Ligand SMILES: O=C(O)CCC(=O)C1=CC=C[C@@H](O)[C@@H]1C(=O)O
């Protein structure tokens with residue numbers, strides 16, 4: 001891996017011929033959705049997943065395409081560990097549903113709880129976190145607000161949640177300045193909650209700005225939104241902050257890129273948010289990447305288990321109109337990658353600097 005690497009970019013006909021578009025249902029509403037659509041690409045190195053959320057624009061989505069192409073045409077860098085610890089993820093469900101949601105992940109040592117959901121209150125968040133604590137008294141507990149609080153709300157909410165023992169709070173408020181402000185206010189109040197940056201890394205024009213601004217104690221990194229495993233590894237190295245690898249609510253195909261990233265990081269101090277296969281009611285592979293004893297396996301088994309089954313691809317294929325929508329999105333995102341580096345786009349081999357930036 002180096003800054004002068006030029007990523008592979010197949011031409012459009014090759015990509016279109018390699019595409020399968022699927023829709024799989026979730027077991028529980030997450031991020032406002034109950035099903036997930038993905039365009040899967042089969043290349044010479046395996047499978048890649050192109051599944052930017054439906055509302056994302058082409059510039060942002062093009063990084064997801066770079067990630068899918070990396071997985072399918074280049075493969076993943078060598079792992080430095082054989083398995084990756086994962087956390088359970090609890091969507092913004094009523095406290096009463098927490099035991100059932102946790103059960104789907106099997107035994108885990110860390111749990112991430114979604115908080116600050118629109119239409120819910122701090123009392124709902126406290127109830128959900130308390131319910132997790134009741135089921136798992138010793139688990140490392142983190143919360144993720146997805147930037148849903150204002151600075152005063154974040155300080156108030158984290159003051160109420162801190163007694164449950166928080167490993168960190170992920171993106172409590174939007175933006176880099178907001179994170180820095182919350183961090184400073186918590187410190188001044190003696191509320192010892194570490195701050196993790198997620199959207200401030202993955203949706204920013206410059207993913208390193210958060211680290212330079214001293215706005216977070218750690219960063220959350222996701223392979224697809226950052227433009228692939230190699231680009232994410234570069235960002236972590238340059239940020240110089242501890243990193244948590246997390247999923248983008250992918251099928252097992254996309255999860256494999258997350259596991260490959262976590263497996264290749266020199267340090268992995270936190271359990272990863274890669275257990276979200278447990279939130280899918282169905283997957284496209286026969287043996288889905290769901291946590292086993294709190295871990296996901298890396299290496300050769302990962303590649304084997306992230307190979308879609310043709311019968312499942314057929315069963316979960318979207319209707320013609322949705323396929324057209326995804327193929328058009330693929331075309332536009334391909335054009336963005338080509339425009340970013342006009343030398344790319346008709347070749348299938350790497351030769352010099354690609355220069356596409358992740359956010
Ligand atoms: O990190 C986890 O435990 C699971 C993944 C996860 O929370 C997310 C996946 C996809 C989209 C995001 O809104 C969300 C996140 O904010 O981290």
Ligand SMILES: [Mg+2]
Nearest residue numbers: 144146170198
């Ligand atoms: Mg997050």
